Every structure is written in structure tokens, then in C-alpha cells.
Amino acid sequence: MQRSLAALTSELQRLKAEGKRTVSISDESVALLRRALAPATSAAAQPRPAPVSAPTFSPAPAVSAPAKAVAAPAAKSEPSLPPAPVVRLPEGDKADRWAALRELVLSDPTCRANVRPGGQVVFGVGNIETRIMFVGEAPGAEEEQQGEPFVGPAGQLLTKMIGAMGLERPDVYIGNIMNWRPQMPVSAGGVQYGNRPPTAGEMAYCLPYLTAQIEVVAPQLIVALGKTAAEGLLGAGTFRALGEVRGHWHTFAGRPLMVTYHPSYVLHTPSSQNKRLIWEDLLKVMEKAGLEISDRQRGFFLGK
Numbered sequence: 414m415q416r417s418l419a420a421l422t423s424e425l426q427r428l429k430a431e432g433k434r435t436v437s438i439s440d441e442s443v444a445l446l447r448r449a450l451a452p453a454t455s456a457a458a459q460p461r462p463a464p465v466s467a468p469t470f471s472p473a474p475a476v477s478a479p480a481k482a483v484a485a486p487a488a489k490s491e492p493s494l495p496p497a498p499v500v501r502l503p504e505g506d507k508a509d510r511w512a513a514l515r516e517l518v519l520s521d522p523t524c525r526a527n528v529r530p531g532g533q534v535v536f537g538v539g540n541i542e543t544r545i546m547f548v549g550e551a552p553g554a555e556e557e558q559q560g561e562p563f564v565g566p567a568g569q570l571l572t573k574m575i576g577a578m579g580l581e582r583p584d585v586y587i588g589n590i591m592n593w594r595p596q597m598p599v600s601a602g603g604v605q606y607g608n609r610p611p612t613a614g615e616m617a618y619c620l621p622y623l624t625a626q627i628e629v630v631a632p633q634l635i636v637a638l639g640k641t642a643a644e645g646l647l648g649a650g651t652f653r654a655l656g657e658v659r660g661h662w663h664t665f666a667g668r669p670l671m672v673t674y675h676p677s678y679v680l681h682t683p684s685s686q687n688k689r690l691i692w693e694d695l696l697k698v699m700e701k702a703g704l705e706i707s708d709r710q711r712g713f714f715l716g717k
């Protein structure tokens with residue numbers, strides 16, 4: 414029910430953003446809302462609202478054997494998903510292992526079954542020799558269409574953030590906790606509006622695939638973008654608000670993990686202060702990765 418309620422809320426938010434002030438609502442949705450408001454019912458998951466403004470983060474500075482997945486214990490919270498895969502990577506060089514893993518994920522029947530017609534399973538992309546791996550939440554509409562992480566509005570902003578670090582997108586590796594876009598109800602026209610955060614069970618299913626990518630790529634450090642990515646890597650329930658963990662170094666799979674805001678947060682609240690907070694986290698990432706930092710870069714978004 415939480416999923417349906419999150420979807421309904423998201424759709425109402427979308428309509429509101431379009432300027433609609435009245436909606437006709439089905440009996441089914443009314444019943445859903447009644448059940449959600451009943452005292453014994455748990456709170457609905459908060460949907461992630463769609464981006465509302467254009468990105469402006471622009472400081473403008475100068476195979477061997479195939480990989481195999483076998484069954485592990487099932488995730489309790491998602492009975493409709495099979496057990497999370499246990500990934501066995503083949504021997505071979507990095508490129509072979511990465512290609513085998515990609516093939517494994519793209520052909521995973523559970524991933525494929527969760528992708529809507531016309532959409533694609535989304536695997537990580539980028540430089541497998543990189544020092545820096547970014548990890549986001551889940552594909553959105555553009556990502557499931559193109560089969561690549563972070564190509565929509567949040568992705569464009571992420572690309573600008575990477576540029577501000579003096580790098581280009583192909584210099585880093587970009588992945589997600591999820592390999593499919595968490596499904597939303599489909600409108601009469603066949604369109605799936607909005608996004609919702611993945612459930613714990615969905616994340617538990619896909620996490621072995623991200624962990625395997627980290628093992629293969631072996632980046633010097635990882636950057637978790639937003640609360641869901643941070644929860645996926647640090648563990649659900651390890652923090653309440655992102656502010657508790659962002660801007661600090663943690664550890665995942667034996668590697669330093671920086672937590673920062675998701676680019677879509679800046680899209681929604683594009684204040685200089687928020688940009689500066691993310692930027693300070695990225696400066697720490699640059700320092701740890703041994704990237705050169707100019708005075709100009711150090712000063713981005715200050716005093717505005």
C-alpha cells in the first residue's frame with residue numbers, strides 16, 4: 414500500500430505543479446487514502462518529487478567465464494522479489510570482469526521483469542580505472558529510456574558538478590543502488606509519472622550488483638548522492654537525517670565513502686548555500702583523490 418500511496422501522492426504533486434487545483438479521484442484511491450489515514454496504518458513512503466527548475470551548478474572554472482548469480486536469503490520486506498543475487502565474478506582482467514558483470518545485470522530476469530515496456534535495465538557507466546565512483550539512487554524516466562545512469566536533469570547537474578571538479582564525466586564511474594526505475598502506476602495514456610524511492614527489498618536485491626561493480630572498478634573512493642544511496646551503503650536506520658552523515662568520511666567495502674546531497678536536492682532548492690554545502694563535500698573528495706584545487710575552486714559559491 415505504501416507504494417501505491419507514494420505513487421498517488423507523487424501524481425497529485427505533479428498535477429499541482431502543473432497548476433491543477435481540482436482533481437477527480439477514483440473510488441480505489443479514496444479507499445487507499447482512508448486506509449492510510451486509519452490509526453493502525455503505517456506512514457506512507459515519501460515520494461521523491463520531480464525536479465522543478467533547470468540546473469545551475471556552474472561555477473565555470475578555468476570475458477572470460479560469465480559472471481554467475483546464485484540465490485541468497487530473501488529480503489524480508491519485499492516478498493514479491495526473489496532472493497538477492499550472490500554475484501560470482503569470473504577470473505580475468507578488469508575489463509572482462511566488468512563486461513561479464515554488466516551482461517549478468519542486463520540479463521537478470523528480475524531486473525528485466527521490473528522494467529516497463531520500452532525501458533531498459535540500467536548498469537553503471539564510466540571509467541573503470543577511475544579514482545572516483547558516484548553512486549545515486551535509481552534510474553528515472555530518461556535513464557530507463559537511455560539505459561544509462563544520470564542522463565536526466567539531475568544527471569546534467571551531476572555532470573556540471575564533475576566539471577567544476579576539473580574532471581569530465583568519462584573520467585569517473587557513475588552507478589546507482591537500483592538497476593531499474595521503481596515502478597509507478599501508469600496513467601490512462603500509458604505514461605508513468607514521477608519517481609519514488611526504492612523499497613528496502615528492491616535495494617537489497619540490487620545492492621550486490623553495485624557492490625560487485627565497486628569490487629571490479631576498485632575506485633579509490635565512493636561518493637553517495639542523497640539519502641537513499643547513503644542508506645543503501647551505510648545501512649537503513651544508521652541515521653535519521655542526511656545532515657547527520659553528509660560531509661563526513663565513512664567506509665563502504667573497505668573504501669572511503671563521502672555522503673553528500675543528491676543533485677536533485679539542488680534542483681529543488683538551488684540556493685548558493687546548498688550549492689556551497691555540496692561543493693565543500695566535493696572539495697573533500699578532490700583532496701582525498703589527490704586532485705589539484707585552485708583558489709578559484711576553493712572559493713566557489715562563497716559570499717553570494
Ligand code: URA
Nearest residue numbers: 549550551552562563
Ligand atoms: N537520480 C539517480 O539517483 N540516479 C539516476 O540515475 C538518475 C537520477
